[in-house]
Amino acid sequence: MCAGEEKRVGTRTVLAGHRPVSETDAYVAQKFCDNRIVSSKYTVWNFLPKNLFEQFRRIANFYFLIIFLVQVIVDTPTSPVTSGLPLFFVITVTAIKQGYEDWLRHRADNEVNKSNVFVIENAKQVRKESEKIKVGDIVEVKADETFPCDLIFLASSSPDGTCYVTTASLDGESNFKTHYAVRDTMVLCTHEAIDSLAATIECEQPQPDLYKFVGRINIYTSNQEPIARSLGPENLLLKGSTLKNTKKIYGVAVYTGMETKMALNYQGKSQKRSAVEKSINAFLVVYLCMLLSKATVCTTMKYVWQSNPFNDEPWYNEKTKKEKEAFKVLRMFTDFLSFMVLFNFIIPVSMYVTVEMQKFLGSFFISWDKEMYDEEIKEGALVNTSDLNEELGQVEYVFTDKTGTLTENSMEFIECCIDGHKYKESISEVDGPLKYYGKAEKCREELFLRALCLCHTVQIKEGDQVDGLIGHLEHRATYISSSPDEIALVKGAKKYGFSFLGLENDYMKVKNQNNETERYQLLHILNFDPVRRRMSVIVRTITGKLFLFCKGADSSIFPKVQQDEIQQTKAHVDRNAMDGYRTLCVAFKELSQAEYDQIDKQICEAKMALQDREEKMAKVFEDIEANMHLIGATAVEDKLQEQAAETIEALHAAGMKVWVLTGDKMETAKSTCYACRLFQTNTELLELTTKTVGHSERKEDRLHELLMEYRKRLLQDFPKNRGGRKRSWMLNQEYGLIIDGSTLSLILNPSQDSSSSNYKTIFLQICLKCTAVLCCRMAPLQKAQIVRMVKSTKGSPITLSIGDGANDVSMILEAHVGIGIKGKEGRQASRNSDYAVPKFKHLRKLLLAHGHLYYVRIAHLVQYFFYKNLCFILPQFLYQFFCGFSQQPLYDAAYLTMYNICFTSLPILAYSLLEQHINIETLTSDPQLYMKISDNAMLQWKPFLYWTFLGAFEGLVFFFGVYYLFQNSSLEDNGKVFGNWTFGTIVFTILVFTVTLKLALDTRFWTWMNHFVIWGSLAFYVFFSFFWGGIIWPFLKQQRMYFVFAHMVTSLSTWLAIILLIFISLFPEILLIVFKNVRRKAQNAPFDPPMLLSYKRMENGCIFKWKPQEVINLTERGPLRILQMQRC
């Protein structure tokens, strides 16, 4: 292991092929780590200690270990086996699982580390194991092989020094990316030639950003000054990506093993913990207190009772010598510990196992769900974390990305405008491809279309095994690009007669309207970056003219062009934005040779910079892209994803607040929000944008005014005492808030002199009162900031982020639940998410059905576990009052051990996997049901107390029922008497039957599996009891259970008592069900599930008038808004 954090600063120097470049330069050999990938945690030797250490770091395991040790050391009522066995079982199972996972990792590591690679040594090809590669080795990689480490691309078999690479396994983007060999070494494509290379590479220390790399190569040729070339990410071939369409390449290893960018990118994600787990811990504390108080009470009572000497040591029951000699304080302490051990089952070790199993197995249902399978991408949902299943049922805030999430991210060219004239493809006229609304000059038109054809980074791919972004050209050629907008634009230009034919030796070929092929030399590409929000190309025409074409967002183009040209286009752009189209402006300028030379120099200089290259480049680009002429604008439609509107509506109806966080501009985002019904016609919009705040010096004051005004308005509408329900906002006028990035940063980071720095709190108050919030122009980090802000508000609401792109990763990681869309912008989002689904619409089922069910299941599981252990241990506690507080266990050791492991574990597990108290269809179609479980409703103190009282009541019934039965212990018809073990067995039998039947009463969905495990468990209990009592067990000290169960069964009174006591125990539960039932009947509001306003119907042309009506629901759940649909 190497590559500590401190080594990341500074640079590293690598000698290509380990050849010293000159005698004069003293080269200090740096130590780099080898190329071994270690993803495994353990080795054979450290597995046991390390794994045990990690397992016992969990508080629960540690607690059980302590109990076990106490049992071993102190003379306790139950044998260490009773708690040791379950603990051993849990630890072993976990260890096996982790061991197996680690073995898989070892195997995968080995597969990578032992794979064969070819290294060039002394002009010969040497076969080596991948792990033996050292930094500086020259490696040969053939087509379809993956790169064994991060390589600087030196030479390729293709003459232009390029190669194609797919990074599918790194970021999921399956399109081919072109990488470029270092210009001066690209000819060295034989073993001999490459071996003669003498060069040093200086580059930054390894860092995880896949798309950043800064370095410099110095090539030494005999007796000349070394040639320095800059190296960028386009020269770096990353480990894990695959070489495509290129026969072979040579590269020099710069980062190896754990220092490769791939390895650095797989640092573990931080663990997210669910709210249910917090509740469990809270309940655990209650039960721990209960345990301690029970032990304390018993210990105290014991010594009070024993103060009477004939109770302490009657003649028939003398103490051993050891007991007599022990100090009183020590005796009291061990007594206390003994009671703890006796009652420790109240905190069940098996609950953790069951919860884990439930989560693990339960998560399969998500990935198995056919409805969440998408035919297009041939994938279903993916579960990355099973810890958060139930959190899906608790979501209060949904933060969604727009592009690719709400919208399809498959762009379609809609229209363009050239010098203010609109060009649109008419839908009605099928044959006539174009409809001209007035016409621009012919030359301007052509210039515009040429600009569209030239200003992009689209590639042309022949062949069909590309499944990235495809637009079909002739035959099998397809356009490939990392940005769908560009494909749409190129295809758009094609409709108007200009088609891009590809890039060949730095020449771009364009077929014009007259079917002639024009060639343009591509001089520079000024790449797109999110700060500039534009990209440019510099080309030279055949005639030698130099042009710069630039396209970008209107806000980033307009300041850079002649101001008098803007007006016409701006109107157009604004209208397009209102329609929800993505607009891009196109500008150009002609360059003189002199200007170009200077630009060329500036760019090269910036590219060569080792430090702050990005900033320098950005500065140069900024300077170049100035004083341009605006030609026109394009409008591209980003289609709404199917059912996006219905989904948003369902989420709204389920009481969730949906926030859209997008990098798009306000108008586009707003129209999308209207389209997907985030904002409705009656929603009153509050805007906090640059438009309303303004640019002036006084913008902070203006912002302050606005904030105060909005708050006042909202507070008037929302009187404070609204019954405290968080979601009562549904009744009132709905407000929507729009805020943009710059205003947000103003709010979050107000300038020093600002009078009030509490903007944030006011802003938050406003936000929380709004049903929908749209945040546009957001940087990825700002998205995360917003999520964090909401997450940390009072009551810490559960947040969910959903997005598809790399820019959403930060908010996905920040939110409680992160959902990735397996969209078109690569795999980063789904890789970093907790759950990944193919489409936004799947969120509906994921939350409303799966989330709801998981929550109900796990909440019931947790409550049930505490309950069943309370009524398990309470009789044992009560028994102490009748056995002289001597820690005599009521149940046999086997029963104590098996109760949680065998007799009562499977039914609840089956329940927690299969229960559907409401049908999945109903859950999905009636979002209001989601509100029933909001705010962790089933794990609040009230239900917890109910379960606890139920458990306590049942425990009392079990014990005192049998106690009164045993007032006369001759219960058989032959007058023979029963002893203490029969007493315990009767209590235990009632207990097992009662808790199992209680679960049966709760089960609303009886599949054959439920039947099997519930009745099977009871049958197993009976069978086991017969078996356990049917044999004189060798190796056992005591045969106390011998035929106890069989004798019990022969007694009719016992049968009658068991039936009666089971019935009494379940009686409150049955009564409650009946009361609820009768009350529901009595209040009988025939509760029709509220109809959802369906987006589709609106589309179908029906005109509905929506009238939100207040229908006071008589049940406690709080008033719900029911939308009633009336046809007008």
Next chain:
Amino acid sequence: MAVNYSAKEDADGHPSGGLGATGGGAAKTRKPDNTAFKQQRLPAWQPILTAGTVLPAFFVIGLVFIPIGIGIFVTSNNIREYEIDYTGIEPTSPCNKCLNVSWNSTPSCTCTINFTLDHPFESNVFMYYGLSNFYQNHRRYVKSRDDSQLNGDNGSLLNPSKECEPYRTSEDKPIAPCGAIANSMFNDTLVLYRIDNETRVPIHLNKKGIAWWTDKNVKFRNPSGDANNLTALFQGTTKPVNWPKPVYMLDSDPDNNGFINEDFIVWMRTAALPTFRKLYRLIERKNNLQPTLEAGQYSLDITYNYPVHSFDGRKRMILSTISWMGGKNPFLGIAYITVGSICFFLGVVLLIIHHRFGNRNTSADIPN
């Protein structure tokens, strides 16, 4: 630096370290199977408890429980039971003189209590002794035995379990049977006489058939060897400290001697509660013409050996007949009647509520 990833998984587009639930590579179709189980569509019975189904159940349960309860109650009441406390706390009691008796007082203290049965005991009569405030369920006491010794294991016979401490050895010899339970075996002798015209007619008390069959025949066994020479089998052991005689002299009948002595076996089954009774003798019905114990005068001869006064205990002698449900116990009957009545009553109440509200709502239930 723990890097949590797996190269294999990554090639498949799987996340690292997570529980990637779907299997197969990216190229393979990952369409989930359309099975009922995976789609959570298993055919299921979905019971809905409505007032309509539960209310009749209440009536039925009420109607079933009340007769059962009455049956049990009547049965229990028909059981004849007679109980004498012969501890001798009261100065008037004949056994008062024996109150402070100790284990090895010789000769034993004896006392006689006369009593009258007002009603005849028709069927077989079971004679119990009862102890109060005697903690047979104390943990130290319960575990103080060696079941393998009692099962006839020769090794344990000479080397009893540590659990028997401090009743494991006596004078360097292993105790057989060891442990506190055996050591404190009840050793009063109760003899019952019927006073028939001033003469005392002894009543035959059967001492066999009072222990569980499985205990007598399987769980308890004498050490292997010649059953007729128990003395030799117990060679090398010594009697429990409090016993007057060693275990092989408990009875003259070889079938009821040593570890398989039924009085011993009964005692060894520790009672659940500090007040308990244990079966002592059986009085079998001789013929159908005459009750087992006629109404009349009886006297009980007690050889008072067992001291209970020191721990505030009580001793009783109980004569009881037995029904199909065992001894007299009013609890079950009363509980059944109570629960049955409550069920029935609730059924009526709920029915009324159900009806009244149901009617009211059908008229006034139109959502605005």
